[in-house]
Amino acid sequence: MADQAFVTLATNDNYAKGAMVLGRSLRNHKTSKKLVALIGPHVSEQSRAVLHMIYDEVRLVDVLDSGDMAHLAMMKRPDLGVTFTKLHCWTLTHYSKCVFMDADTLVVSNIDELFDREELSAAPDPGWPDCFNSGVFVFHPSNETYGKLLQHCTEHGSFDGGDQGALNSFFSDWATADIRKRLPFIYNMSSIAIYTYLPAFKQYGANAKVVHFLGNTKPWSYTYDPKQRVVRGDIQEASTHPGFLLEWWTLYSSCVVPMLQKEYGEQPFHS
């Protein structure tokens, strides 16, 4: 459907790499939805060009320059910069329904069925399971909701300093109101769960549809040897499943790197 879209966000070139892999993974699994990337002003021209090849729409969100409510909100809470940029997805009112996905997620199976759900549908966060994880969520673009969200953030801030805290206190009945809004964990499987309850991962992990590389070490923080097909870096330390990490890197090196190389030409870029 042309009025439904997957939306992601990248405010810099590293997260842009994530967005490229995510977009490719959605295309590889034959999504019928539009793909939208929100980008910040610091994303390079080259990255923008590659994003344009993968995404239907690449939209610059410059909160500081916007001169609207978001700008005002940002003046009051400069700490919530990326959060305000993420909330911008609610202004995509040329779509009737969207699924937001963090740039550090990877789709491993078609997930178009998420569009059967309503706002705000999301999967539980493994840390505090009465909170939803804001890495994957279904929402209805609406300028009215956008205004209320900005107001809520300016007044109450965010209990965790990021978008997840703000969204959870805004959509505060998520845990108790409607089971349909509770997405199965396999739609936002964070690798952290693998280590805290390995037997459950062994039992249910094979059904994963979206892998979320949450935490400090992102896939692009590692290095990859494409000849040997191995990821290098302190994998032990990070709570990342080596198999999914390899899947991310395989996609990145086979589909994304060639596009980036073309854009950067003679100039070096850090793959």
Place this chain on the structure above:
Amino acid sequence: MADQAFVTLATNDNYAKGAMVLGRSLRNHKTSKKLVALIGPHVSEQSRAVLHMIYDEVRLVDVLDSGDMAHLAMMKRPDLGVTFTKLHCWTLTHYSKCVFMDADTLVVSNIDELFDREELSAAPDPGWPDCFNSGVFVFHPSNETYGKLLQHCTEHGSFDGGDQGALNSFFSDWATADIRKRLPFIYNMSSIAIYTYLPAFKQYGANAKVVHFLGNTKPWSYTYDPKQRVVRGDIQEASTHPGFLLEWWTLYSSCVVPMLQKEYGEQPFHS
């Protein structure tokens, strides 16, 4: 109501200490329900006597000696010994509804409202949040259900080797069927959550009603200095909140130790 009960389980003297503290914490918070302790044959006479002072009913469950379905089940799956003992709670058919609580839980507020819920209600497990944690759950005693559970365990085993895996595969629609069966996390707050998502604990932890000391290090694994009111042991290493640990030990040393001392008389016991 006389036909509703909180039920716990202790197969040895250490878990019996936990059961004593749990029972006292339920009484201190003025429960109107009956208290039942299931015990295994290895619990000492002295511990049984103290449990009798706190619990309305102390019931010996000797799976190996039972000569019934449970015995047969146990012969096929000797690895699931404690699990089969826990499942025995379904045979308490002189109660219409019960809440099972692990012996390593502590009640910090009256929770009688849990009896408004139906079988099988439980809180999400923070490790894999589409599984419920089997440390606190609402159930309806029934010999029919008991038989089905035993059969399920014998046929399918348990994906985590314990009761949680077995119960989750038996009550497999918990995550998707009915939001009322999803207890809020504050009814089974494991200290692990404090470390994985501290801001959420700071935001919501003050509402905790049940604390669950899950994992390898139990409250009784530490030592306590009652004069200085400090708990000793490697608290850093364990994922236990020092405040709740202190609450457990305060209750244990003030209410339980005097009862144990009376029972053990001249004989030494390890507090």
